[in-house]
Amino acid sequence: MNKYSLVGDVGGTNARLALCSLDSGKISHARTFSGLEFDSLEAVISHYLAEEKQQIEDACIAIACPITGDWVAMTNHTWAFSIEEMKKNLGLKHLEVINDFTAVSMAIPMLGADDVLQFGGQAAQEGKPVAVYGAGTGLGVAHLIHVDKRWLSLPGEGGHVDFAPNSEEEDSILEVLRDELGHVSAERILSGPGLVNLYRAIVKSDHRLPENLAPKDVTERALADTCIDSRRALSLFCVIMGRFGGNLALTMGTFGGVYIAGGIVPRFLDFFRASGFRGAFEDKGRFKDYLQDIPVFLITHDQPGLLGAGAHLRQSLGMTL
Numbered sequence: 524m525n526k527y528s529l530v531g532d533v534g535g536t537n538a539r540l541a542l543c544s545l546d547s548g549k550i551s552h553a554r555t556f557s558g559l560e561f562d563s564l565e566a567v568i569s570h571y572l573a574e575e576k577q578q579i580e581d582a583c584i585a586i587a588c589p590i591t592g593d594w595v596a597m598t599n600h601t602w603a604f605s606i607e608e609m610k611k612n613l614g615l616k617h618l619e620v621i622n623d624f625t626a627v628s629m630a631i632p633m634l635g636a637d638d639v640l641q642f643g644g645q646a647a648q649e650g651k652p653v654a655v656y657g658a659g660t661g662l663g664v665a666h667l668i669h670v671d672k673r674w675l676s677l678p679g680e681g682g683h684v685d686f687a688p689n690s691e692e693e694d695s696i697l698e699v700l701r702d703e704l705g706h707v708s709a710e711r712i713l714s715g716p717g718l719v720n721l722y723r724a725i726v727k728s729d730h731r732l733p734e735n736l737a738p739k740d741v742t743e744r745a746l747a748d749t750c751i752d753s754r755r756a757l758s759l760f761c762v763i764m765g766r767f768g769g770n771l772a773l774t775m776g777t778f779g780g781v782y783i784a785g786g787i788v789p790r791f792l793d794f795f796r797a798s799g800f801r802g803a804f805e806d807k808g809r810f811k812d813y814l815q816d817i818p819v820f821l822i823t824h825d826q827p828g829l830l831g832a833g834a835h836l837r838q839s840l841g842m843t844l
Contacts, residue, residue, distance in 0.1 A: 538561075569613065582836070630831030658785045658787045663785070718787070736753075769807055
């Protein structure tokens, strides 16, 4: 008889919950709940388990905030909780709470050829370090290494490193945003709100007044080719995504591949494919040759956070991925 565990992927807007087969890692019975409809994450989980009529002993929840101890307070939501208290209240024997990009990175060993699209480079080298990053509400970053038959995710807050311009156009973007924001991190550009920041900075650097646009507006105008400023912003977004990914590859020698996650890039896939992304990824001066063979993959699996939460849990219970 197959035994199920509970897995979750919790962001600032929605909480996704599912069952994970401990035998195979397969995800099933996935449901998405609005975070606005429940007072706490524990309430969402209790509701889900009651609906699914499942008795669960083991769980892993991936959540969009740093995990530094027992107390978890979400960055973009009012939910906060004690891991030990939630474990006790839900009657669990084993509860893991991990960063959302730890989960995305742990999904990578579980992905098949149909779950990714490759952008340049050669084949990924088995056993070599991996980097994963993704633009959504923010910019998530993690690395993954393979040690003694175990996958180890190296989480961090790499999205908050300094934005490093590499052209006169990017210099002007930084100047405008520094005046507005003070510290300009990579996340201030490589995210949904960041795309709007790019658009606004492009217009303001030309001494004009920007419109009040949402990220979707910038993307739609760029793809329809009805707004040159939006098209410049989206083009520059792709280039800076490439530069940032190349930096991650250099830092860890990620010949196991660089993986892009998050919900933004799939919305303009053809545009991204034709953009300066790969050229910018390799544009590292004397180290261009070093980067040329490193493959970049876009994750197309619809639930990598849930898949990775299951992989993390199964490995923590002693299974080999």
